[in-house]
Amino acid sequence: MANDSGILLESGTNELEIVGFEMGGNRYGINVIKVKEIIMPLPITPIPHAHFAVEGIVQLRGEVLPVVNMEKILGMAPSSNPSDEKYIVASFNKQTVVFQVHNVTQIHRISWDQIEKPSGIYAAENSQVIGVIKLDGEMLLLLDFEKIILDINPDAGINVDQVKKLGKRERSDKRLLIAEDSPLLRKLLNDTLQEAGYGNLDFYENGKDAFDYLESIVEQGIDVKKEVQLVITDIEMPQMDGHHFTRRIRENPKLAGLPVIIFSSLITDDLKHKGLSVGADDQVSKPEIAELVLKIDKYIL
Numbered sequence: 001m002a003n004d005s006g007i008l009l010e011s012g013t014n015e016l017e018i019v020g021f022e023m024g025g026n027r028y029g030i031n032v033i034k035v036k037e038i039i040m041p042l043p044i045t046p047i048p049h050a051h052f053a054v055e056g057i058v059q060l061r062g063e064v065l066p067v068v069n070m071e072k073i074l075g076m077a078p079s080s081n082p083s084d085e086k087y088i089v090a091s092f093n094k095q096t097v098v099f100q101v102h103n104v105t106q107i108h109r110i111s112w113d114q115i116e117k118p119s120g121i122y123a124a125e126n127s128q129v130i131g132v133i134k135l136d137g138e139m140l141l142l143l144d145f146e147k148i149i150l151d152i153n154p155d156a157g158i159n160v161d162q163v164k165k166l167g168k169r170e171r172s173d174k175r176l177l178i179a180e181d182s183p184l185l186r187k188l189l190n191d192t193l194q195e196a197g198y199g200n201l202d203f204y205e206n207g208k209d210a211f212d213y214l215e216s217i218v219e220q221g222i223d224v225k226k227e228v229q230l231v232i233t234d235i236e237m238p239q240m241d242g243h244h245f246t247r248r249i250r251e252n253p254k255l256a257g258l259p260v261i262i263f264s265s266l267i268t269d270d271l272k273h274k275g276l277s278v279g280a281d282d283q284v285s286k287p288e289i290a291e292l293v294l295k296i297d298k299y300i301l
Contacts (some may be wrong), residue, residue: 012247012278014112014240018133020105020140021088024076027140029108029133031236034098034268036089036144038104053153058098058161060089067098073128073148079103092265093146093156093286115142115238117205121186127177130150130181131238146265146286148183158188162290164194173201174300179203179210179233179245180263187288189232196293202228206237207245218254228258229300232292243278250279259299263292 018029019038039060044067055071057064067087071078079085079102088099106256115131131142150157176198180186186203193201204210210233217224231249233242240248242262249255259281267275267285275283279298284292 002076012243012274014109014113014244016236016241018140018142019088020108021086021101022103022105023070023074023101024079027105027135027138029092029140029142030088030099030145031142031266033271034092036091039087039089041085041087041100043242058087060098063096065089065096065098067100068148068152069100069284070202071100071102073267090145091268093149093258094268095149095156098144099145108133108140110135112237112241112244113239114129115209117238128170130236144182145181150184153190156287158185158192158287158289160192160195160289160290161187163293166196166290166293171197174198174229175200175202177202177204177210177214177225177228177231177289179205179207179237179242180207181234185234189289192248193290193293194297197294200292205232205241207240207248209239211240212246214249214255214258215252218252224255231258231260232263232296233260235262235266243274246280247278248276256295261292261295261299266285285286 007133017032019032019035020027020029023225042058044056044058047054053069055067056071057066073140080126084103086101086104088101090097090099111132114268115133118129118132128143129141130144133140133142146177178189178201180189180203190201214224217227233245235242240263246260249260262275262283265286267283272283282295
């Protein structure tokens with residue numbers, strides 16, 4: 001099953017396609033945009049002293065790629081049917097990783113508003129689950145693959161030292177509205193943007209809550225540009241994704257002038273056209289935080 005551009009959706013519709021896979025009889029999902037291809041297992045070369053979940057490396061079309069065993073990530077027993085196992089070759093955050101799963105099922109087309117945020121009762125801060133989807137009387141768990149990789153390799157994340165190199169700055173009079181569903185990423189963004197001098201930050205867990213706030217300002221007759229100077233948004237978020245959020249901003253005459261920067265692991269040369277089509281002013285790939293800060297400077301200073 002290769003990732004065919006024919007199944008990619010029109011930008012800004014608040015829809016996505018999920019590649020479903022199974023682990024220990026449970027159903028999980030990964031955004032199809034992340035998936036380059038799905039292949040049969042290849043011979044693995046073990047790497048001494050690697051992370052416990054990294055089985056080793058494989059060579060695929062000249063690339064040397066790490067293989068992450070999802071059994072170990074999710075704390076599950078080995079598959080009872082090893083012949084069904086598949087490799088999901090995924091690309092995000094400017095890297096390509098192979099995820100070893102028990103089986104791949106099918107592609108589901110859904111709306112982001114069908115994805116429920118995990119309850120705080122069963123989803124701790126270190127949980128890999130970012131969404132729960134009800135499908136065909138069962139539940140499919142949407143996993144945070146960025147966090148999985150960050151747990152394996154912390155250096156792959158946002159690095160505040162990149163921002164420190166920009167020197168001391170004072171930007172606290174500029175208010176930034178940020179839509180990001182990951183608690184970990186919200187904390188990292190808060191710490192790094194504060195270091196960059198941007199102390200007036202307003203965080204929302206998804207595009208819907210952020211857009212509702214902006215609409216409330218408009219309804220009160222307040223000049224939006226005096227309240228918010230710039231919007232930063234992730235793409236993958238329950239309820240309303242970043243592309244749809246950006247489109248809604250551009251469709252509202254009183255919000256349309258707000259600068260919007262998309263900051264996501266899904267920013268690639270092949271996918272940038274999606275952000276452009278909904279009117280994003282700029283797009284920066286995670287974890288390039290210094291580049292994000294320079295883009296913010298460009299649009300509001």
